[in-house]
Amino acid sequence: MGDGFWFEQAATIPGHLGRTGVIHTPHGDIATPAFIVVGTQATVKGVLPRDVREAGAQAVLANAYHLYLQPGADLVDEAGGVARFMGWDGPTYTDSGGFQVLSQGAGFKKVLAMGTQGLTSDDVIAPGKDRLALVDDDGVNFRSYRDGSRHRFTPEISMRIQHQLGADIMFAFDECTTLMNTREYQERSLDRTYAWALRCLSEHKKLTDERVSKPYQGLFGVVQGAQYEDLRRKAARDLAEAEVDDQMFDGFGIGGALEKENLGTICAWVNEELPPDKPRHLLGISEPEDLFVAIEAGADTFDCVNPSRTARNGRVYTDAGKYNVDTLVNKRSFTPLDDDCDCYTCTHFTRAYLHHLTRAKELLLYTLMTIHNERYHIRLVDRIRASIEQGQFADFRDEFLGRYASGNR
Numbered sequence: 001m002g003d004g005f006w007f008e009q010a011a012t013i014p015g016h017l018g019r020t021g022v023i024h025t026p027h028g029d030i031a032t033p034a035f036i037v038v039g040t041q042a043t044v045k046g047v048l049p050r051d052v053r054e055a056g057a058q059a060v061l062a063n064a065y066h067l068y069l070q071p072g073a074d075l076v077d078e079a080g081g082v083a084r085f086m087g088w089d090g091p092t093y094t095d096s097g098g099f100q101v102l103s104q105g106a107g108f109k110k111v112l113a114m115g116t117q118g119l120t121s122d123d124v125i126a127p128g129k130d131r132l133a134l135v136d137d138d139g140v141n142f143r144s145y146r147d148g149s150r151h152r153f154t155p156e157i158s159m160r161i162q163h164q165l166g167a168d169i170m171f172a173f174d175e176c177t178t179l180m181n182t183r184e185y186q187e188r189s190l191d192r193t194y195a196w197a198l199r200c201l202s203e204h205k206k207l208t209d210e211r212v213s214k215p216y217q218g219l220f221g222v223v224q225g226a227q228y229e230d231l232r233r234k235a236a237r238d239l240a241e242a243e244v245d246d247q248m249f250d251g252f253g254i255g256g257a258l259e260k261e262n263l264g265t266i267c268a269w270v271n272e273e274l275p276p277d278k279p280r281h282l283l284g285i286s287e288p289e290d291l292f293v294a295i296e297a298g299a300d301t302f303d304c305v306n307p308s309r310t311a312r313n314g315r316v317y318t319d320a321g322k323y324n325v326d327t328l329v330n331k332r333s334f335t336p337l338d339d340d341c342d343c344y345t346c347t348h349f350t351r352a353y354l355h356h357l358t359r360a361k362e363l364l365l366y367t368l369m370t371i372h373n374e375r376y377h378i379r380l381v382d383r384i385r386a387s388i389e390q391g392q393f394a395d396f397r398d399e400f401l402g403r404y405a406s407g408n409r
């Protein structure tokens, strides 16, 4: 791996692929498993970097597509990279923009755990709506969601943008398919994603050599293959062995269409094929029950917009299940959102106050709720990590899930 970037595995879950470890980056270490907070537009919506740090976040993930459109990757480069630009003094990730570009194609449904709760028009493009993205073997043409202007992403362009953004961990540009695509399409798409992966490695190597004064940025290959075991395993093996000019992937992302009930199975197929000495990121999950499944199956890091998106709608996560602070039962409830939580919101405010903020439509609601939900997810993954270190993963999982499932309302 590159200078200043490496992974070490520590404890394991006996009989499973799950493990603890440390991802070393030029901007700091990430103890895994870890929940990575999403800051799509170089901001975690509604909260200060100081709050994000205090909530225990180890790293923030921004989005190459959004930052390319606004303010432009060259501007972020001029500012010293995404971390410095947004005032975050820790490791950062950028995703390649592939998902955002391609999810503008028709009929796209986001990967997982998407009930109607928290779903927005960003996630689903209704059949018959105009396609904003068209894929060919060389790249993707798309129109900006902001002003309709025409753009093109290729593996080389995505790598250049991500080098300018300067995150510690970047993702290869891939084609993200849907569960609605045919098996034949998935096979063709996988060939295309593999060819793009090699082009990403080549461009990454070139840019790394050109930009010698910059800290090394790790590049993760993204494993696609939808719900097909043979395709997933082949994609993982091919990416694990991919090498261009002595450049290999520094880690891997598990992407694409996953149904909740297949999450653990698919993760295990992929992680059985991937080398244990490199980190694995699962894109786009956050529900507590999914985190346990993914970690047991060997995923090291996760990201999801869901904790902050649901927070802005008044949805509260606790060990005893989820609830809405907006409901009448909270109007005179002078207790914290979550009795077991140590976050700023839970140690300073009551449910009654948060309930008032929802009814008064006050902006502070976004800040306080986001602090709690992000802290909740970060701390849950921290507790899972501790349970693996102590050899008590299965006990912790069973106890947690029993209480969590019975309390959802």
Ligand SMILES: [Zn+2]
Pocket: 337, 338, 341, 342, 343, 344, 345, 346, 347, 371, 372, 373, 375
């Ligand atoms: Zn809290």
